[in-house]
Amino acid sequence: MSLIVVEGLTKVFPGPTDVVALDGVSLTVEEGEFVSLIGPSGCGKSTLLHILDGLEAATAGRALVAGRPVDGPGPDRGMVFQEYALLPWRTVQANVELGLELRHLPAAERRRVAGDRLALVGLQGFEGRYPHELSGGMRQRVSIARALALQPQILLMDEPFANLDAQTRLLLEEELLAIWQRTGQTVLFVTHDLAEAIAMADRVVIFTARPGRIKDVVRVPLPRPRDVVRVRTTPEFARVYDHVWTQLRDEVLKSREVA
Amino acid sequence: MTIAATVRPGRPGLWRRDGALYLWRGGLLVAILALWELAGRYWVNPVFLSPPSVVAGRLVAMRADLLRHTVITLQEVLSGFAIAAAWGILAGYVLGANRTVERVVEPFLAAFYAVPIIAIAPLLILVFGLGTRSKVATAAIYAGLPIVVNVVTGIKNVDGVLVKAVRSLGAGRAQIFLKVTLPASLPYLLAGLRLGFTLALIAVIVSQMLAAYAGLGWLVAYAAGTFRTPDLYVGLVALGVLGMIANEGLRRLEYRLMRWHYERGR
Ligand SMILES: Nc1ncnc2c1ncn2[C@@H]1O[C@H](COP(=O)(O)OP(=O)(O)OP(=O)(O)O)[C@@H](O)[C@H]1O
Ligand SMILES: [Mg+2]
Numbered sequence: 001m002s003l004i005v006v007e008g009l010t011k012v013f014p015g016p017t018d019v020v021a022l023d024g025v026s027l028t029v030e031e032g033e034f035v036s037l038i039g040p041s042g043c044g045k046s047t048l049l050h051i052l053d054g055l056e057a058a059t060a061g062r063a064l065v066a067g068r069p070v071d072g073p074g075p076d077r078g079m080v081f082q083e084y085a086l087l088p089w090r091t092v093q094a095n096v097e098l099g100l101e102l103r104h105l106p107a108a109e110r111r112r113v114a115g116d117r118l119a120l121v122g123l124q125g126f127e128g129r130y131p132h133e134l135s136g137g138m139r140q141r142v143s144i145a146r147a148l149a150l151q152p153q154i155l156l157m158d159e160p161f162a163n164l165d166a167q168t169r170l171l172l173e174e175e176l177l178a179i180w181q182r183t184g185q186t187v188l189f190v191t192h193d194l195a196e197a198i199a200m201a202d203r204v205v206i207f208t209a210r211p212g213r214i215k216d217v218v219r220v221p222l223p224r225p226r227d228v229v230r231v232r233t234t235p236e237f238a239r240v241y242d243h244v245w246t247q248l249r250d251e252v253l254k255s256r257e258v259a
Numbered sequence: 260m261t262i263a264a265t266v267r268p269g270r271p272g273l274w275r276r277d278g279a280l281y282l283w284r285g286g287l288l289v290a291i292l293a294l295w296e297l298a299g300r301y302w303v304n305p306v307f308l309s310p311p312s313v314v315a316g317r318l319v320a321m322r323a324d325l326l327r328h329t330v331i332t333l334q335e336v337l338s339g340f341a342i343a344a345a346w347g348i349l350a351g352y353v354l355g356a357n358r359t360v361e362r363v364v365e366p367f368l369a370a371f372y373a374v375p376i377i378a379i380a381p382l383l384i385l386v387f388g389l390g391t392r393s394k395v396a397t398a399a400i401y402a403g404l405p406i407v408v409n410v411v412t413g414i415k416n417v418d419g420v421l422v423k424a425v426r427s428l429g430a431g432r433a434q435i436f437l438k439v440t441l442p443a444s445l446p447y448l449l450a451g452l453r454l455g456f457t458l459a460l461i462a463v464i465v466s467q468m469l470a471a472y473a474g475l476g477w478l479v480a481y482a483a484g485t486f487r488t489p490d491l492y493v494g495l496v497a498l499g500v501l502g503m504i505a506n507e508g509l510r511r512l513e514y515r516l517m518r519w520h521y522e523r524g525r
Contacts (some may be wrong), residue, residue, distance in 0.1 A: 055423050073427045085424035089442045089519045097430035098438070130519050150428070 001067055002028040003186055004052065004154070008061035019048040023211035026062065029188065034180055036197035037190045038248060039207025039215075040255035046082055046188045048212070049156040052188070053079045063153065075103070078152030080160045080189075084143040086131040092118065092142050093127035093180050099150045104160065117145035120175065122168075136163035141172070148179070155180075155187045161196070173200060173228045181225060198240050199228045206247050209255035216247050309369055309489040314496065319487040332463060332475045335391055339398020340459040344452060347403035351410025352449075355444070356436075361411060372404045376458075380466045389470050397462040402455035409454070413447025414440060445519075446520045449513040456505055464498065475501075 006026070011022040021044035030034050037045050050056040051063055054072040063070045065077065073079075078099075086095050090178050095099075096114040105113075118124055121141035131139055147155065161169045161178075177200060180187055191197050197204050198220055206215045220240055222231055231237055292311050298311025318325065346490075354361040380397050386391035421439050430438060467476025475494050482490035 010301045050423070053427050055426055073429060075429060077427075079424075079427040081420060081427075083422060085418075085420045087421060087424075087439065087442070089445075098425065102425070102429045102434055102438070146428070192322065 003031040003033075003066060004029040004188075005064040005067075006048075006061070006065075009048070009051065009058050009063060010060040011044065011051065013057070020070045020116045020211035022051075022058075025212065025214055026061075027205060027214060027217075028131060029186060032184050032185055033203070034187045034189065034201050036175075036190065036201035036204045037188060037207065038194065038197045038204060038244070039212065040209045040248075040252045042210050042255065043207040043251070044212030045207060046158050049079065049158050049188060050189065050222065052154075053077050053080075053156050072205050075099075075150050076152055077154045078147035078150055080140075080143050080147045080155070080157040082158040082162070086132075086139055086142055086146075088131050090130075091127065092123065092129050092131070092134070095131070095142055096149055098146060098171065105152075111151045113149055114145070117148045118142075120144045120148065120179070121172065137165060137168055141190075144172075144176075145186075145240065151183070153185060155185050155189075158190045159192065159247060160189070162192070170197075170229055176200070177226065177228060194241060195232055198222075198237060199226065199231050204244055206244060207251070209251045215235075215251060218244055220228060264426050296481070306486060306488055309492050318493045321490065321493065325493060325497060328473055328475050328478050328494075329501065331391075331473045332467070332501075334373045335394040335454075335463045335467075335474065336398060338391075339395045339463060340402050340456055342395070342399035343402030343455050343459060344406060346399075347406025347451070347455060348410060348448065350403070351448070352414070353406065355411045355414030355440075363379035366405065368404065372408070376401050377465050377469075379471055380462070384466060384470050389472060389521045392396050394463045394466045394471065394474070397466045398459035401462045405458060406448070406451040407456040409447045409451025411443060413444030416447070417443040435467075436469040446513075446517050449509075449517065453506065453513065454511045456509060457502070460498075460505070461503060 006025055006027040009022055009025040010020070013019040013021060025044075025048065037048070039045055045058065051058050052065065052070060054070045054074065065074075086239070087098070090098070092109070093114055096117055097110040100110040100113060115124070115127070118127060121144050123138060123141055123145065126134065126138065131142070134142070140160060144157075144160055146204070147157075161172055164172060173196060176187075177183070189200060191200075199222075201220055204218045204220060207213070207219065208215045216241060222234065222236055222240075295308075296310045296312060299305065299308045299313070325326055354364060363448075376397065379400070383396045383400075384393040387396050407424035417440055421443065425438050426437055463474065464476035464479075468480040471477040475498055479491055479494035479498070482488070482494060
């Protein structure tokens with residue numbers, strides 16, 4: 001059985017005019033897979049991740065992780081929020097330690113793990129800083145380190161690299177792929193960057209404009225391990241890129257008409 | 260409820276090491292005193308205005324009395340404020356955690372807040388007598404209101420995504436409260452306390468002015484009633500200095516505790 005199974009998932013945010021964020025989404029993700037989610041703004045990508053993390057209940061349909069219905073957050077899943085969601089009154093170090101602290105790990109162990117994860121995202125030396133003292137990209141990396149601290153089996157990443165400069169972004173893409181390859185984690189990776197989506201993933205899931213449905217799932221037949229930069233120059237990459245863009249283009253245009 | 264105190268008072272600057280600022284402030288003080296002296300001596304009826312030289316003389320002459328009244332006032336303000344902080348914080352977090360109860364209670368709280376202290380004080384004097392107890396009670400009731408309102412506002416303004424983040428990391432209800440709700444609402448709580456302290460001072464002074472045996476409010480009212488204008492000014496100066504020290508002290512405390520808050524988004 002697949003590690004993640006989503007069946008007919010629908011999410012309606014009630015209000016004066018109900019917002020249908022997801023409309024009958026079905027998707028399966030295998031253990032160890034790297035899956036990119038791409039789609040126009042507001043199509044429900046974040047909502048899907050929040051439901052899988054157990055932060056939000058589905059209106060209809062099912063979400064299973066390891067065969068069990070999701071009914072709340074768990075240490076098997078780690079979430080990187082689009083908004084970073086760092087606690088502003090905590091230092092970088094204390095933010096990364098948060099998950100371990102909530103699980104009552106001893107202080108020395110927390111420090112060790114947090115230091116290790118911060119080094120991973122290239123933030124050693126910033127342990128004592130507060131979020132407001134960091135750039136957007138650095139905050140984003142703290143948020144990634146925090147999610148990695150609990151060593152979740154599944155990583156739910158909501159536009160984790162959106163605010164990084166292009167070079168740091170390439171480095172972190174590389175780093176994430178290395179971590180992924182080493183740990184065998186399963187990654188759901190939301191991005192607006194088409195090239196990034198393809199370069200990183202085994203499959204790219206394309207969403208329609210709101211209400212979010214899955215328009216297509218495109219397999220990326222590029223060999224592993226990949227060089228996230230050089231892979232972009234291969235003819236195979238160009239072919240996939242063209243295919244994904246053709247489909248996405250229609251949806252982006254549609255979503256702009258609505259807005 | 261919209262009556263929350265300002266949550267970003269900014270960096271306290273009253274005693275900042277800034278030479279030019281000092282100079283200007285000193286200059287302004289001297290100018291005010293000079294003008295006041297002139298007006299008191301030559302222009303205004305001495306029943307209305309005592310010049311600073313006379314006030315200073317009275318201040319020295321009645322320093323023992325002044326100290327006694329100040330100590331009594333401070334005792335009453337601090338006792339009232341302590342009670343206000345206790346019930347205000349408790350009620351604030353209880354109401355903040357229970358949206359339905361909060362919505363039921365809100366208009367009552369707002370109505371209560373809208374009644375001027377001066378209108379309630381006589382009733383409390385009737386109930387608690389002329390002594391310290393009525394002063395403390397007035398302060399305890401009034402100073403609690405902005406604290407409740409601010410805490411509730413603070414809890415309402417907790418960023419939902421922070422709550423999601425700690426839930427995602429495994430926090431239960433108690434941990435959400437401790438790790439997010441409490442620290443996130445702290446700036447509002449502290450602003451509420453600062454406002455509450457000012458209200459406690461006002462409440463005590465008002466109650467002392469209406470009926471009391473002692474206190475700076477009594478001193479001012481008594482001096483006015485008996486045409487002892489210099490004494491009246493001594494009382495006013497003492498109150499001004501007291502209020503300023505208290506407010507600046509609380510602001511500094513607030514700033515020290517809330518550095519992350521005030522320096523955010525600069
Ligand atoms: N808590 C909420 N209450 C009401 N509506 C919501 C809520 N969260 C999301 N929505 C709505 O649901 C829709 C999908 O939102 P979502 O954040 O999942 O989109 P997204 O695909 O992540 O967009 P983006 O690419 O801009 O991040 C949007 O129209 C949004 O306004
Ligand atoms: Mg999103």
